[in-house]
Amino acid sequence: MDKIKKLTKQQLFLPFFCLLIVLLINLIKSPTFFNIGIQHGVLYGRIIDILNRGSEIAILAVGQTLVVAVSAGTDISVGSVMSLSACGTCMMLAGYGVNSTTHLAVPMGVGILFGIFLGGLCGAMNGALVAKLKIQPMVATLILFTAARAVGLLLCNNQITYIRYEPYKYLGNFIPGCPIPTAIFVTIAVIAVVSIFLKKTALGLYIQSAGINSRAARIAGINSALICFVCYVICGLCAGIAGMVASSRIYSADSNNIGLNYELDAILAVALGGNSLGGGKFNLAGSVIGAYTIQAITTTLLAMGVSTDQAPVVKAIIVVIIVVVQAPTFKEWIANNEAKRKALRAEGGQQA
Amino acid sequence: MKKKVLSAIIAAAMSVTMLAGCGSQESAPADTTAQTPDEAPAADGAPAADGEMITVGFAQVGHESDWRTASTNSIQAALSKENGIDLQFVDCDNDSAEQLEAVRNFIEQDVDYIVIDPIVSTGWDTVLTEADDAGIPVIVIDRTIDDSDKYVSWVGSEFTNEGLAAGAWLKAYAEAKGIKELNILEITGTTGSSAEIGRTKGFHQYVDSEGWNLLDSQTGDFTQDGGQKVMESYCKSYSGKFNVVICQNDNEAFGAIDAMKAAGVSYGVDGDVIVISFDACTAGLQMVLDKEINADFQCNPLQGPDCLKIIQALGAGQTVDKQTFMAEPWYVSEDILKEITYKNNSGTDVTEPLVVVDAATVEAAY
Numbered sequence A: 001m002d003k004i005k006k007l008t009k010q011q012l013f014l015p016f017f018c019l020l021i022v023l024l025i026n027l028i029k030s031p032t033f034f035n036i037g038i039q040h041g042v043l044y045g046r047i048i049d050i051l052n053r054g055s056e057i058a059i060l061a062v063g064q065t066l067v068v069a070v071s072a073g074t075d076i077s078v079g080s081v082m083s084l085s086a087c088g089t090c091m092m093l094a095g096y097g098v099n100s101t102t103h104l105a106v107p108m109g110v111g112i113l114f115g116i117f118l119g120g121l122c123g124a125m126n127g128a129l130v131a132k133l134k135i136q137p138m139v140a141t142l143i144l145f146t147a148a149r150a151v152g153l154l155l156c157n158n159q160i161t162y163i164r165y166e167p168y169k170y171l172g173n174f175i176p177g178c179p180i181p182t183a184i185f186v187t188i189a190v191i192a193v194v195s196i197f198l199k200k201t202a203l204g205l206y207i208q209s210a211g212i213n214s215r216a217a218r219i220a221g222i223n224s225a226l227i228c229f230v231c232y233v234i235c236g237l238c239a240g241i242a243g244m245v246a247s248s249r250i251y252s253a254d255s256n257n258i259g260l261n262y263e264l265d266a267i268l269a270v271a272l273g274g275n276s277l278g279g280g281k282f283n284l285a286g287s288v289i290g291a292y293t294i295q296a297i298t299t300t301l302l303a304m305g306v307s308t309d310q311a312p313v314v315k316a317i318i319v320v321i322i323v324v325v326q327a328p329t330f331k332e333w334i335a336n337n338e339a340k341r342k343a344l345r346a347e348g349g350q351q352a
Numbered sequence B: 001m002k003k004k005v006l007s008a009i010i011a012a013a014m015s016v017t018m019l020a021g022c023g024s025q026e027s028a029p030a031d032t033t034a035q036t037p038d039e040a041p042a043a044d045g046a047p048a049a050d051g052e053m054i055t056v057g058f059a060q061v062g063h064e065s066d067w068r069t070a071s072t073n074s075i076q077a078a079l080s081k082e083n084g085i086d087l088q089f090v091d092c093d094n095d096s097a098e099q100l101e102a103v104r105n106f107i108e109q110d111v112d113y114i115v116i117d118p119i120v121s122t123g124w125d126t127v128l129t130e131a132d133d134a135g136i137p138v139i140v141i142d143r144t145i146d147d148s149d150k151y152v153s154w155v156g157s158e159f160t161n162e163g164l165a166a167g168a169w170l171k172a173y174a175e176a177k178g179i180k181e182l183n184i185l186e187i188t189g190t191t192g193s194s195a196e197i198g199r200t201k202g203f204h205q206y207v208d209s210e211g212w213n214l215l216d217s218q219t220g221d222f223t224q225d226g227g228q229k230v231m232e233s234y235c236k237s238y239s240g241k242f243n244v245v246i247c248q249n250d251n252e253a254f255g256a257i258d259a260m261k262a263a264g265v266s267y268g269v270d271g272d273v274i275v276i277s278f279d280a281c282t283a284g285l286q287m288v289l290d291k292e293i294n295a296d297f298q299c300n301p302l303q304g305p306d307c308l309k310i311i312q313a314l315g316a317g318q319t320v321d322k323q324t325f326m327a328e329p330w331y332v333s334e335d336i337l338k339e340i341t342y343k344n345n346s347g348t349d350v351t352e353p354l355v356v357v358d359a360a361t362v363e364a365a366y
Helices: A002-009 A013-029 A046-053 A055-071 A078-094 A108-132 A137-155 A182-200 A203-212 A214-219 A224-249 A262-272 A284-303 A311-326 A328-351 B002-042 B066-078 B096-109 B125-133 B159-177 B194-210 B224-237 B250-263 B282-289 B304-315 B359-364
Strands: A037-039 A042-044 A161-163 B054-060 B085-091 B113-116 B138-141 B153-156 B183-188 B213-219 B244-247 B274-279 B295-298 B323-325 B330-332 B339-343 B349-356
Touching: A002 A013, A013 A284, A013 A311, A046 A055, A046 A182, A046 A284, A046 B224, A055 A078, A055 A108, A055 A182, A055 A203, A055 A224, A055 A262, A055 A284, A078 A108, A078 A137, A078 A161, A078 A224, A078 A262, A108 A137, A108 A224, A182 A203, A182 A224, A182 A284, A203 A214, A203 A224, A214 A224, A224 B224, A262 A284, A262 A311, A284 A311, A284 B224, A311 A328, B054 B066, B054 B096, B054 B304, B066 B085, B066 B304, B085 B096, B096 B113, B096 B125, B113 B304, B125 B138, B138 B304, B153 B304, B159 B194, B159 B274, B159 B295, B159 B330, B159 B339, B183 B194, B183 B224, B194 B213, B213 B224, B224 B244, B224 B250, B244 B250, B250 B274, B250 B282, B282 B295, B282 B330, B282 B359
Parallel strands: B054 B085, B054 B113, B113 B138, B138 B153, B153 B323, B183 B213, B183 B244, B244 B274, B274 B295, B330 B349
Antiparallel strands: A037 A042, B295 B330, B339 B349
């Protein structure tokens, strides 16, 4: 009993539990959901789909978690920045104004680094506005939310730029000879690098202190503004990497649609992970689980063939339930009820 | 102080976005001048001869797709200086308030004609009445206006006919190939868009009357990523049970084809699965030529020549039809059917030719 209580008290318990419930519904509905096979030398199955398709949101959620923790606000520009990075890369690779190309203008690595650099640059701009000028995060990132997509469109000369060059497809699909989707490796790499960075340096602690009370942290000798700036840059870099994956999947830069509404999913992932949107303490693993929960819901709805006009409603209901279950007020209410019941039982026992 | 800095930044950001907007507007006419040499022979030069330029204001939706860009270029090429027309082009960036403002501006400037591609179908009555009072004829292209009839003519595509043609082609093709049972998967466009409604309606008439088996229908939002995601799921749910995939635009078809490739499903002319698509942009026709897409039903974005005809007819004092449906070719990859016959949306039986795609067709596409 104590062990169960200890388990349920863990911060990660609820996010994980929600993900399990979503998967359990699938198990009951159709066990074939969990079939994983090898087809044409690559892994094939719905679980692989969830891990593969959830990559972008998971990568975004990593950056978003840090931003939420340090500034008690959200970076709503990540989806647009994804699009800008993708456009930047495709523009570099194809050359300005080229609609479709089979050979690259610059080496692929240069193009991809340029895209990720653009993401970092956007992050730096957001970071400077929030950390130095103390503008509210939502207002500061609103600028790039509107502008980044338009700048991307200009970079691509108002067209969808196609890179029909086989290796460019590897990042979002498969590397020949490797059965696991490349996006999964990218996600693992991003999570690993960020968590090692947080664990091996004092950055994690600094982020929490700056997020809980930035003035107190500054008095204690932490450069709050710098910490905040760094978090936004990391978030921008994550958006850049997610943009690369999304662009590689369709081997093009579709500036109107890449990363569309992803900022909302990223914020939702942070919330589903049991992180407070009020900043301070944070849990990276929770956010990542949250991201895969969102993808699991999407994949489930597709697998069950829920008609498209109803799918958003079903998704909203599931999300509402998950958020309510995790809300502190709801937890308190459950705890109170239990205490009352216990008290009643104790009373009943005395009377008897 | 902080507030001042903030407002300065926001102002700077706004001017940057505005500049970006201007940039795209300026770049577009530059394209036109490059194109005009091909279009110049079409000029009859009559109005230009008396030195009187006809002024036309054109309020375009935006520049969200290749299709829209082709539409803009077509109008700019047709309503050109060579044809005696001074065109004022406004890119409304999908903002309906901005579009109303643009039309009001045209009325104030007292242009001779106004061309609108309405972003939304309602809310037009007041401003069209203003145009009517000022005696300026309004021509609507592509999308429709539902709450006012104070425009002289509409030029565009009949989406339902595109869907009907797809159904008629599939029926004839299955008969010619001896395919008994059709199990269809559908990837639709953005739910509620007029193209989605029309194409679904037209195609489903055939599904119902022929008793085809429609396994599933999900939206791919007219994007490649959407088509890929939906097809990935279809390949697992209906593995080996389907032999037709119908995508409501080319981008969705590209995504669906990538997903089928990854899942090892054989498709196209020599494969197990028939692929049908709409739009017929250059890249789409290239795939028809490569025998990856069986049939592609064009949605013609080139409203320019028809607009020019209407303006010239009105200028000559003739009356024009309230609706002009543009000619829309149906592209196929095999030379086994010559034409299709079907009852179109206005109830008349039509027989239309099928165009077998070759390198020249791809070259000429938008």
